[in-house]
Amino acid sequence: MTDQAATTPPVGSAAATPPVGRQVPSVLILTKDEEDNIGPCLECFGFTDDVVVLDSFSDDRTLEVARRFPNVRVVQRAFDTEYKQRNYGFEEVRYKHPWVYVCDADERVPEDLREELIRVVNDPAPGHGAYRLRYRNYFMGKWIKRSSGYPVWLIRLVRPELVRYEVRATNVHPIVQGTVGSLEKHFNHYSFNTGLKRWFEKHNFYSQREALEAVATRRQGIGGTGHLFSRDPMIRRRAIKNLSFFLKMRALWRFLYHVVLRLAFLDGSAGLHYCAMISMYEYWIELKVLEQEKQWRDRTEAVVERRLVEPGGAAPLAPPAPSPAAPPAETVAAPAAGGAS
Amino acid sequence: MPTLPPAPPTPGASPPEPLVDILIPTLNEVSHIAQTVANARQVGDVYVLDSLSTDGTQELARRAGAVVVEHRFENYSKQKNWALDNMPFKGQWIFILDADERITPALRDEVLRVARAGGGVDGYFVNRVVIFMGREIRHGGLYPSWNLRFFKRGRCRYEDRAVHEHMVCDGPTDFLRHEMLHIRRETISEYITKHNKYADMESDEWVKSKLGRGGAARGQALFPHLQGFRQWLRREAWPRAPMRPVLRFVYMYVARLGVLDGRAGLHLALLQASYEYMISLMYRDKLLALKVGGAAR
Numbered sequence: 001m002t003d004q005a006a007t008t009p010p011v012g013s014a015a016a017t018p019p020v021g022r023q024v025p026s027v028l029i030l031t032k033d034e035e036d037n038i039g040p041c042l043e044c045f046g047f048t049d050d051v052v053v054l055d056s057f058s059d060d061r062t063l064e065v066a067r068r069f070p071n072v073r074v075v076q077r078a079f080d081t082e083y084k085q086r087n088y089g090f091e092e093v094r095y096k097h098p099w100v101y102v103c104d105a106d107e108r109v110p111e112d113l114r115e116e117l118i119r120v121v122n123d124p125a126p127g128h129g130a131y132r133l134r135y136r137n138y139f140m141g142k143w144i145k146r147s148s149g150y151p152v153w154l155i156r157l158v159r160p161e162l163v164r165y166e167v168r169a170t171n172v173h174p175i176v177q178g179t180v181g182s183l184e185k186h187f188n189h190y191s192f193n194t195g196l197k198r199w200f201e202k203h204n205f206y207s208q209r210e211a212l213e214a215v216a217t218r219r220q221g222i223g224g225t226g227h228l229f230s231r232d233p234m235i236r237r238r239a240i241k242n243l244s245f246f247l248k249m250r251a252l253w254r255f256l257y258h259v260v261l262r263l264a265f266l267d268g269s270a271g272l273h274y275c276a277m278i279s280m281y282e283y284w285i286e287l288k289v290l291e292q293e294k295q296w297r298d299r300t301e302a303v304v305e306r307r308l309v310e311p312g313g314a315a316p317l318a319p320p321a322p323s324p325a326a327p328p329a330e331t332v333a334a335p336a337a338g339g340a341s
Numbered sequence: 342m343p344t345l346p347p348a349p350p351t352p353g354a355s356p357p358e359p360l361v362d363i364l365i366p367t368l369n370e371v372s373h374i375a376q377t378v379a380n381a382r383q384v385g386d387v388y389v390l391d392s393l394s395t396d397g398t399q400e401l402a403r404r405a406g407a408v409v410v411e412h413r414f415e416n417y418s419k420q421k422n423w424a425l426d427n428m429p430f431k432g433q434w435i436f437i438l439d440a441d442e443r444i445t446p447a448l449r450d451e452v453l454r455v456a457r458a459g460g461g462v463d464g465y466f467v468n469r470v471v472i473f474m475g476r477e478i479r480h481g482g483l484y485p486s487w488n489l490r491f492f493k494r495g496r497c498r499y500e501d502r503a504v505h506e507h508m509v510c511d512g513p514t515d516f517l518r519h520e521m522l523h524i525r526r527e528t529i530s531e532y533i534t535k536h537n538k539y540a541d542m543e544s545d546e547w548v549k550s551k552l553g554r555g556g557a558a559r560g561q562a563l564f565p566h567l568q569g570f571r572q573w574l575r576r577e578a579w580p581r582a583p584m585r586p587v588l589r590f591v592y593m594y595v596a597r598l599g600v601l602d603g604r605a606g607l608h609l610a611l612l613q614a615s616y617e618y619m620i621s622l623m624y625r626d627k628l629l630a631l632k633v634g635g636a637a638r
Binding site for chain 2: 200
């Protein structure tokens, strides 16, 4: 596929001690600038001798931390798209063991899941190419079950040769040859571990992207709602999303949806805070749509221009002097063309 | 102090010697500086004190007709005091203008009139109106906003404080009638980025004051002159107030009549409320992280 791999040490650098006579899974972790997360994440995998960290050239100390673990091998590859990076991890990396557990740096494997993983790889059901499992999303030290849309099932324990990722719309989707089993236990997901500042930064960026999309959609008008009843769930989702761009007070609706329909308050204050943060993000989208559609910045310039016009009517020091019959200042509506006048 | 020259009788005719000098402190202001200098030159000679911009601000300012001097930035008050001590001003009066501010024609006339008349006042407070989201913001606690910006050279200085700097004058002060403009060109994205940064710093402050405050300091703060009371309000009471985002919104939008600024008033109040909320969340999160000893796991 891609051949941008920098270092690909093949199998096994240092062996930890796997339990004698039992199979263990190999582990694949994708990273980019995860120096705070990677240590605690790797501590979960003392039970296996084969952990691969597939790193997108981190700028921080991620690799330094990772290399302290004797059972870790580091592979580096420049990140292009998520699905290509993930497929690389299955196609180009050789593992010691037939089953691979796929994990992100902000996830932790608790003891009960570890035991289940070992049990399953020692006695996999025939025909299974992968297993899916659920996770617990943690915020402010609490599992926010209702507010985070639990349960979401993810395919994470795989036979690498039987699984490939594909892109559908914007979501990365694993395609499995063979059947998919289900694990009973959960992993834990700490998506806020790197601090709220980073979360807000990301959502500032996402809301910009959404707003651009919303403005384009709104320009096309509300037509084409026929897709709302499409057979294809992806197209249906898309149509619902497009329709939502015409909604006023998105933030409020989003909040009510979580609290009233999904009973987010049962998660306690952490859940409510999470819903409020998501709603704030929706508010940012709406605000950025307004900013563009109402041309706030151009209008700001126009207001300034109007305030700087001489009381007599003539612009103060404007290089192109206005015609003797100066137009009334109020007619300034066009975007300011650069220079102040 | 120097006696003032007799006022030239005709307004509009350029005065024989500089009466008012304009000082513009800058750091990377390419998008504003040419316009700011052109605007300021209507009042007098323009001096730009640049904190080593890397975006071509100096070049643009020079081309627009300003005298440019550069000096490394330490803090706002030190930087401006350095300018007052070292820049080659010639006028008897100085007007300090930020790069994103403009002097309205009415204010210009008033400044020149006051400067010619002389009189016993050493410094004048100037009112400022924010222009944001395509509108003059006249409520929500953002207006009026008085700053001492126009003063007799040598009679006023900045107090030596790192933040919230303000000026002190030898003699009496007064207020000018007309206002200047404060242009906020930033996008919503830029606004959020900036406030995310502020919230991070502010929540750090709160954590510090939560951890490092003994009863003595708090008692001292409780026995106020006004300064102490304000400190207590800001550092002790406000961070503990429940529903701060809601309070902030009600204060700006209802109590300070932000509602009269239309849509812009609503969104400014909501943005400010979001900012309060971001501080609270970060504060809680940071305290929690300290308690658990690093990230919860």
